[in-house]
Amino acid sequence: xxxxxSRRSARIDAERLWRALIDLARIGATPxxxxxxxxxxxxxxxxxxxxxxxxxxxxxxxxxDAVGNIFAxxxxxxxxxxxxxxxxxxxxxxxxxxxxxxxxxxxxxxLRTLNDHKVKTRAPVEVASWTNExxxxxxxxxxxxxxxxxxxxxxxxSSQKDLEGVSFGEALERIGYAGAGGPHPVGxxxxxxxxxxxxxxxxxxxxxxVQGALGQRWFDVAVIGQDAHAGPTPMELRKDALVGxxxxxLEVNRIAREYPDYARATVGFMQVMPNSRNVVPGEVHLTVDxxxxxxxxxxxxxxxxxxxxxxxxxxxRVSVEVREIVHFPPCEFAxxxxxxxxxxxxxxxxxxxxxxxxxxxxxxxxxxxxxxxxIFVPCEGGxxxxxxxxxxxxxxxxxxxxxxxxVLERAA
Amino acid sequence: xxxxxSRRSARIDAERLWRALIDLARIGATPxxxxxxxxxxxxxxxxxxxxxxxxxxxxxxxxxDAVGNIFAxxxxxxxxxxxxxxxxxxxxxxxxxxxxxxxxxxxxxxLRTLNDHKVKTRAPVEVASWTNExxxxxxxxxxxxxxxxxxxxxxxxSSQKDLEGVSFGEALERIGYAGAGGPHPVGxxxxxxxxxxxxxxxxxxxxxxVQGALGQRWFDVAVIGQDAHAGPTPMELRKDALVGxxxxxLEVNRIAREYPDYARATVGFMQVMPNSRNVVPGEVHLTVDxxxxxxxxxxxxxxxxxxxxxxxxxxxRVSVEVREIVHFPPCEFAxxxxxxxxxxxxxxxxxxxxxxxxxxxxxxxxxxxxxxxxIFVPCEGGxxxxxxxxxxxxxxxxxxxxxxxxVLERAA
Numbered sequence: 001x002x003x004x005x006s007r008r009s010a011r012i013d014a015e016r017l018w019r020a021l022i023d024l025a026r027i028g029a030t031p032x033x034x035x036x037x038x039x040x041x042x043x044x045x046x047x048x049x050x051x052x053x054x055x056x057x058x059x060x061x062x063x064x065d066a067v068g069n070i071f072a073x074x075x076x077x078x079x080x081x082x083x084x085x086x087x088x089x090x091x092x093x094x095x096x097x098x099x100x101x102x103x104x105x106x107x108x109x110x111l112r113t114l115n116d117h118k119v120k121t122r123a124p125v126e127v128a129s130w131t132n133e134x135x136x137x138x139x140x141x142x143x144x145x146x147x148x149x150x151x152x153x154x155x156x157x158s159s160q161k162d163l164e165g166v167s168f169g170e171a172l173e174r175i176g177y178a179g180a181g182g183p184h185p186v187g188x189x190x191x192x193x194x195x196x197x198x199x200x201x202x203x204x205x206x207x208x209x210v211q212g213a214l215g216q217r218w219f220d221v222a223v224i225g226q227d228a229h230a231g232p233t234p235m236e237l238r239k240d241a242l243v244g245x246x247x248x249x250l251e252v253n254r255i256a257r258e259y260p261d262y263a264r265a266t267v268g269f270m271q272v273m274p275n276s277r278n279v280v281p282g283e284v285h286l287t288v289d290x291x292x293x294x295x296x297x298x299x300x301x302x303x304x305x306x307x308x309x310x311x312x313x314x315x316x317r318v319s320v321e322v323r324e325i326v327h328f329p330p331c332e333f334a335x336x337x338x339x340x341x342x343x344x345x346x347x348x349x350x351x352x353x354x355x356x357x358x359x360x361x362x363x364x365x366x367x368x369x370x371x372x373x374x375i376f377v378p379c380e381g382g383x384x385x386x387x388x389x390x391x392x393x394x395x396x397x398x399x400x401x402x403x404x405x406x407v408l409e410r411a412a
Numbered sequence: 413x414x415x416x417x418s419r420r421s422a423r424i425d426a427e428r429l430w431r432a433l434i435d436l437a438r439i440g441a442t443p444x445x446x447x448x449x450x451x452x453x454x455x456x457x458x459x460x461x462x463x464x465x466x467x468x469x470x471x472x473x474x475x476x477d478a479v480g481n482i483f484a485x486x487x488x489x490x491x492x493x494x495x496x497x498x499x500x501x502x503x504x505x506x507x508x509x510x511x512x513x514x515x516x517x518x519x520x521x522x523l524r525t526l527n528d529h530k531v532k533t534r535a536p537v538e539v540a541s542w543t544n545e546x547x548x549x550x551x552x553x554x555x556x557x558x559x560x561x562x563x564x565x566x567x568x569x570s571s572q573k574d575l576e577g578v579s580f581g582e583a584l585e586r587i588g589y590a591g592a593g594g595p596h597p598v599g600x601x602x603x604x605x606x607x608x609x610x611x612x613x614x615x616x617x618x619x620x621x622v623q624g625a626l627g628q629r630w631f632d633v634a635v636i637g638q639d640a641h642a643g644p645t646p647m648e649l650r651k652d653a654l655v656g657x658x659x660x661x662l663e664v665n666r667i668a669r670e671y672p673d674y675a676r677a678t679v680g681f682m683q684v685m686p687n688s689r690n691v692v693p694g695e696v697h698l699t700v701d702x703x704x705x706x707x708x709x710x711x712x713x714x715x716x717x718x719x720x721x722x723x724x725x726x727x728x729r730v731s732v733e734v735r736e737i738v739h740f741p742p743c744e745f746a747x748x749x750x751x752x753x754x755x756x757x758x759x760x761x762x763x764x765x766x767x768x769x770x771x772x773x774x775x776x777x778x779x780x781x782x783x784x785x786x787i788f789v790p791c792e793g794g795x796x797x798x799x800x801x802x803x804x805x806x807x808x809x810x811x812x813x814x815x816x817x818x819v820l821e822r823a824a
Contacts, residue, residue, distance in 0.1 A: 195644060196644045197641060202649060216643070231608075231676065231703055232608045233676070235677075243662065246658035246659075249654055250658050262646070264645070265647075266690070267654055268642055268689045269684065270654065270682065270687070275683075277630065280680065382641075382644070384641060
């Protein structure tokens, strides 16, 4: 009874967690308070080195695999597959201090706390730092977790090149993190992450109990009309590609609002040609990003988009070509782990709500090989992938406490 | 009677006109069959030199004024102000062979024809080549005719600089066409030009009897919302600047279709920021170009645009700032000269229709200081300001014959 009481009452050290995040954020710090620590650069190496040093100082067994994923393990009393925590240390080109780094530092803090309280677990507990989650220097993103989960081959990922022609494999060798070995069994995987959206802040909620991640379909769209002079060309003789494209933007927006279950749809990119004040645009290229929690609804959204494109093409006398370039099906996290997160938040007296991740995370790939869940905490204004990304120390600590309790429930 | 019969039966030399256009188009010829002869460049000088040589060979008195406008005069029998023809020899960066050049070469051909037939006119007849109509190298366009008509001062135009920092005045000196003197009285001005729109071709009409030019109002519009991640950000929490901008594009299009009298409205330029596939756009900049034959209707169109912007701003939770940067009132040509063009086309048995110029031309400025009219001929597909601009020799000849007859009516 004493031991169980002690476990349940264990709390992470909020100040130590914050200090770790701030110390780590010095590596690749940008003038505006953000972080630029692209995957497999010298700065990534420094970030990894710091994490490895801290993990070893905490008495953890550290190793890295062939794709550079780092694992720091605290042994359990039984030969069970580990309960794993983790996220990534690489950043966007103009990234923030918490995206990814929080999940790794929170995992480290959980292990430090277990040490402080001399907690013995049956299963080993690990923290993983996955290689190249952002995909900013080398495509694709979520590369390390993708190889771990068998989504990508090591050969494919290693051969990817950056803009200077340096391959992923060469860059990994160069920073000294090309290890050996492939995936190992995982008993459960938890990833703590800032929300990167506004829902928690907007609803004044501390903990997001993540149900899974939206499926995604990405499209490239070309609208082709005919350039013409804005002055001499009567409206009825025009083939204005931008009028067609604008109607499509509004249809994309309508589709998102019409379909249930977290439907989202965005035109984020648009290029107008020739893009001159007094020329009717002859050509517009744009992208469509559609997301939904249900794969069948996502398919209906795609069909709706294509029907809209056909209607617009006929009515605006332009050609509208829609080409799908990416399809990620939705991901559902393991109910028993999601429940563990919810229970932990409840036991800690923290406000919490179910939420679905709109973005991809390493956890989406881990979910293919292990029971998986995520814990979201609010970020200021919902802003991420930006140097001004920010999060409150108390929210980060709360998320880490939830992580500790959920891990304890699974590893005990 | 003999003389009048001879005048009415005089016809221009279609082959000579075509050869002049083709020979001139060799200066600055582009690989795709177009012309690049920017104002006050060495190529512009070569084009001017050729025109001056041909004019002198035709026995015309040639001079140029302080802004570089060239005038080639055939004397009349009385000290009357001249009947003037003209257009411009400079081109767009990727321009065609006929835009501008046609009006100058047609004027020269009319004077050559008067010589061939030994026609005596009461008034002198002149052909003018106006400096820098296109405004591609130096802003503003219609600079030479603008100075001639007192719209711009010589000092203002001369001080304008190109992208390399060379001033208009320096460039004019350098090519040897900085003459002396200002404007002289003009009895009537006729400008022949390709339509630069599709109406004549579409209606299988040879001659456009130009009533005047549309008024123009130009706007710069900024739509400001908030960047956000396309995945995690629910639709109802977005401030999507591109959704707002797209609604505005459609409103601009609606406005053009709702107002009578040749209403035209165009969004030709749009810039989306940050313009990334999975980021909800936070900022869009676009231009609006509105044109109408009636200034009061044009004002209503502007008011409608501003009301639409306000509605969209509120409904899309974005700010929409509309700033007017240019206002040209509509221009009405002189009824007696327009009638002369119509009568000439009728007498020659040519299909003709009334038309309004959607674009600005030197004639719009000349109309401020002299009775003015224009003659349009079809261009292929309505395409201009493009290397593939094309026109049929027989249409160019027909327009030139109309010019000859209209000039004879006024100068006789």
